[in-house]
Amino acid sequence: MSQTSHGIGGLSYDAKKRPWPAEFNVFLALVILVGAFELIGRVFLGDSFLFNTRENVDAIFNEQRLQIIILQVSIVGIIAIGVTQVIICGGIDLSSGSIVGATAMIAMSFAQVATVNGNPNPKAMFIAYGWTDLPVIVPLLVAIGCGLIAGLINGALIAYTRIPPFIATLGMMVTARGIAKWWSKGQPISFPTDSFAAIGKGLMPVIIFISLAILFQLILSYTRYGKHCYAIGSNEDAARMSGIKIANHKVLVYVIAGILASIAAVVLSSKNLTAQAGMGVMYELDAIAMAVIGGVSLSGGRGSIIGTVIGSLIFGVIISGFTFLRLDAYYQEMVKGVIIVGAVVLDQWRQRRRAIGA
Amino acid sequence: MSDIVLKTENLTKHYGGVHALQEANFELRKGEHVAIMGDNGAGKSTFVRQITGVEQRTDGKIWFDGKEVNFAGPIEAREAGIETVFQNLALADDLDVPSNLFLGREKVLFNLGPFSILDRKAMRRATEAALIRTAVKIPNLSSTIRHMSGGQRQCVAIARTATFASKLIIMDEPTAALGVQETAQVENIIRTLKENGEPLILISHNMRQVFDLVDRIVVFRRGRIVANLRKQDTDGNDIVAYITGAKTGQAELQAA
Numbered sequence: 001m002s003q004t005s006h007g008i009g010g011l012s013y014d015a016k017k018r019p020w021p022a023e024f025n026v027f028l029a030l031v032i033l034v035g036a037f038e039l040i041g042r043v044f045l046g047d048s049f050l051f052n053t054r055e056n057v058d059a060i061f062n063e064q065r066l067q068i069i070i071l072q073v074s075i076v077g078i079i080a081i082g083v084t085q086v087i088i089c090g091g092i093d094l095s096s097g098s099i100v101g102a103t104a105m106i107a108m109s110f111a112q113v114a115t116v117n118g119n120p121n122p123k124a125m126f127i128a129y130g131w132t133d134l135p136v137i138v139p140l141l142v143a144i145g146c147g148l149i150a151g152l153i154n155g156a157l158i159a160y161t162r163i164p165p166f167i168a169t170l171g172m173m174v175t176a177r178g179i180a181k182w183w184s185k186g187q188p189i190s191f192p193t194d195s196f197a198a199i200g201k202g203l204m205p206v207i208i209f210i211s212l213a214i215l216f217q218l219i220l221s222y223t224r225y226g227k228h229c230y231a232i233g234s235n236e237d238a239a240r241m242s243g244i245k246i247a248n249h250k251v252l253v254y255v256i257a258g259i260l261a262s263i264a265a266v267v268l269s270s271k272n273l274t275a276q277a278g279m280g281v282m283y284e285l286d287a288i289a290m291a292v293i294g295g296v297s298l299s300g301g302r303g304s305i306i307g308t309v310i311g312s313l314i315f316g317v318i319i320s321g322f323t324f325l326r327l328d329a330y331y332q333e334m335v336k337g338v339i340i341v342g343a344v345v346l347d348q349w350r351q352r353r354r355a356i357g358a
Numbered sequence: 359m360s361d362i363v364l365k366t367e368n369l370t371k372h373y374g375g376v377h378a379l380q381e382a383n384f385e386l387r388k389g390e391h392v393a394i395m396g397d398n399g400a401g402k403s404t405f406v407r408q409i410t411g412v413e414q415r416t417d418g419k420i421w422f423d424g425k426e427v428n429f430a431g432p433i434e435a436r437e438a439g440i441e442t443v444f445q446n447l448a449l450a451d452d453l454d455v456p457s458n459l460f461l462g463r464e465k466v467l468f469n470l471g472p473f474s475i476l477d478r479k480a481m482r483r484a485t486e487a488a489l490i491r492t493a494v495k496i497p498n499l500s501s502t503i504r505h506m507s508g509g510q511r512q513c514v515a516i517a518r519t520a521t522f523a524s525k526l527i528i529m530d531e532p533t534a535a536l537g538v539q540e541t542a543q544v545e546n547i548i549r550t551l552k553e554n555g556e557p558l559i560l561i562s563h564n565m566r567q568v569f570d571l572v573d574r575i576v577v578f579r580r581g582r583i584v585a586n587l588r589k590q591d592t593d594g595n596d597i598v599a600y601i602t603g604a605k606t607g608q609a610e611l612q613a614a
Contacts, residue, residue, distance in 0.1 A: 224464050225472040227453070231461055234452035241448040242462030243433040252472060301452035 022295035022350075023307045029293075030314050037321040049324055065324070067203065069316035073290070074209035075268050077312040080287040081209075081216050082260030084308045087291055088220070089253045090233040090300030091158065091165035095172035096261040096287055099150045100280030101180035103265035107143035108189040108275035110134055111196035123190045136195040143262045150176060151258020155251030173284065180277040190274040200271030208267055210309075212260065217305040229253065233300030289336065290315055293343045297351070314339075361388045362421070363526055363557045364409065369418035371404050378404040380581045382418070386526070389555040391548070393568040396578035397601055402561050405578065406528055410442050411435040423525055441519035443529040449515060451504040455496055456485040458503060459518045488521040493550045495543075509540025516547050520556070527551065528559045533567065545571060565594050577601055 037049040109125040114132035157168040220226035231239040269275040294311025296303025364386040371379040411429025429435040466474040494513040533541040577585035577600040585600040599605035
């Protein structure tokens with residue numbers, strides 16, 4: 001206790017009692033999970049989950065498995081980046097999976113080649129207009145436009161009609177899926193140009209995912225936009241009284257989420273070399289799950305992109321781990337469900353514990 | 359007229375048929391600390407809401423800083439220099455102290471619209487300066503508001519008003535939910551503001567606090583100002599009599 005001119009002031013502060021950053025706990029969970037798969041593998045299969053066991057390959061880790069772990073989550077991970085900032089801002093976005101479907105269909109139809117093996121492309125939608133073999137920027141801009149419009153509608157509905165984000169984005173989820181099916185009457189759209197196909201080739205999805213993750217982590221930490229996301233999510237009334245333009249900010253948040261979903265659509269359809277109306281089903285829930293597992297609080301105000309990236313890795317490790325243990329895919333989904341609920345329970349428990357000052 | 363910071367004339371607010379505030383004439387001079395007292399529903403908060411632009415008055419005029427003003431909203435009032443510490447603290451729980459102090463008016467390094475890069479160092483330095491100026495002690499600036507006690511939160515809310523060149527600070531029951539030591543801490547800040555010559559309107563139910571801190575006491579009853587007394591001319595019993603209506607102040611007000 002220090003003495004001031006007006007008597008006693010100041011409170012003691014114990015630096016050692018500072019809480020861990022939530023991301024550290026998530027990372028610990030990832031390490032434990034990998035350790036568990038490693039242990040089970042060694043004991044029951046006589047194989048290693050993480051390390052290289054093949055003698056003809058010169059590497060410490062099983063690089064193939066590591067690549068698959070991150071590759072299979074990177075597309076949903078791109079969506080999860082957008083969903084993370086929506087949840088931090090106190091909202092939710094259920095429409096991202098359907099936006100992926102609709103955007104993939106529409107963008108792909110602007111990325112088609114004119115001839116396949118010397119014959120006219122049977123799937124080309126705009127061949128009559130001569131809109132084939134377009135430069136890759138065209139389908140890219142079309143995709144971003146789709147995401148922007150969907151996000152704009154989501155954001156405007158939430159900010160100006162004040163309906164709950166759950167309902168607004170649920171409406172978009174159903175509508176966008178309908179658009180995806182209507183676009184080419186349920187037929188897949190295939191045969192993209194080489195330049196479009198290059199976007200999702202090999203490890204490109206991973207590179208795009210990690211670059212966007214770094215960009216948005218920087219935006220959340222160092223810009224006014226990021227600060228206002230956290231402020232609105234933690235106390236919307238306080239943010240309003242502080243002069244933050246809540247409606248504009250919310251529209252921007254959902255627009256960014258929409259654009260990120262459309263980028264995921266481009267990467268996915270490019271990787272698969274085809275677009276189908278059923279693409280991205282349930283991606284919105286996987287993305288929300290990655291964020292929640294990564295320590296993003298569903299009540300808003302807390303979380304980070306780093307957390308979500310680690311959350312997505314936990315996802316990838318579970319899928320790879322179950323394949324490694326030769327368990328059926330059914331079990332993956334069951335365990336995924338349990339982990340999502342467990343992560344939210346843990347978050348609630350952490351919040352309560354903080355509230356009582358333990 | 360020049361040393362009058364705030365003046366209201368016949369300030370009136372009706373909510374439908376309810377006359378929440380009637381013909382309030384109020385003056386605040388430079389460096390003066392005034393307490394507003396009164397029972398629940400006497401019109402204290404209504405009065406403050408008209409001044410800070412949270413609500414639009416039914417009738418009457420307001421002068422602030424030498425000019426007649428019509429604030430369309432609380433943000434305009436704040437930009438004009440009226441800082442309010444609200445009863446329900448307007449703080450974001452998940453942000454640290456500098457972020458809360460500069461919420462909605464962040465200092466930026468590069469202006470890129472919404473994606474402007476924040477000048478975190480400058481905000482941190484300004485926060486430290488504001489805390490020193492108000493003699494507020496916060497153990498760790500980068501700790502979030504969630505981890506702070508009620509007193510510390512209140513101190514942050516008050517320090518926020520002092521960070522910006524405010525011309526008038528209004529506090530609506532700043533110690534209502536605080537413990538003894540925390541109350542003392544907030545009262546120290548108010549004394550510091552007094553020493554710095556910053557004018558203050560304090561809404562409080564705490565008689566001891568009011569007599570400790572302010573120069574003048576204004577009592578509201580049933581939407582009217584019934585007493586306007588200098589501290590040395592009155593005592594607790596007198597004030598209670600005005601608050602409860604045992605004494606009506608009309609005669610004295612007219613005499614003054």
